[in-house]
Amino acid sequence: MNWTPAGMLGSMGREGMRAGDADRQQVADQLKKALDEGRLDLGEYDERIQRAYGARTFADFDGLLDDLPGTVPVQKSQIQPAPPAPGAPVSAAAEAHGRRSGVQPAIGLFLLCTVIWGISSLASGEAYYFWPAWVLIPVAFAVLARLGDRDKRRH
Incomplete structure (x- = not known):
């Protein structure tokens, strides 16, 4: 067995590799988007965001985004944005x-x-x-x- 760092990375799959801050932030951004779209409730979001920021390896991200669909631009979505409520803040x-x-x-x-x-x-x-x-x-x-x-x- 090859014990050099390159050999270890070659035998180790992506799941075993260490996750970086940018990777954790990317997952957190996707979770926030799902919360904003109403796909996650606040409790579920909180649980998943804690797991995302606590992830050490890519395997720790498993299950956090699996049940969430990809984002679709509003222009191509079948769902139309709701009109602003009366008395809502003006953009x-x-x-x-x-x-x-x-x-x-x-x-x-x-x-x-x-x-x-x-x-x-x-x-x-x-x-x-x-x-x-x-x-x-x-x-x-x-x-x-x-x-x-x-x-x-x-x-």
Whole structure:
């Protein structure tokens, strides 16, 4: 029998070879995808993910993915994605088309802070440092980003 490392690998099948971090992560990603698709419940996912991260050899991965079908792109799937529920969060793309990305809420926050500053200044009888001006910094960034997006769309 050949006891050199090459000889040992030649006689050892893939099942006996040590698994690496990238191998464990790949199996974990596939399990996460199955959980997101509703193919695994949370308890089953938890059990399998623990086994995946604890795997020392490729044989330890056996049974973790065997009963899960391969992923099919949504465009080729027979199942249509469900429409978003009323009141569900809006995606970033839809938000960019639908309303001003963050400018209006930031201005509202600035106005609220200004009212708080005004009430506290009136109550004390002296004008404090105008700290709400700091809230305008994100507003300025949001306006500049919006103007930059508008210029990109024109070109």
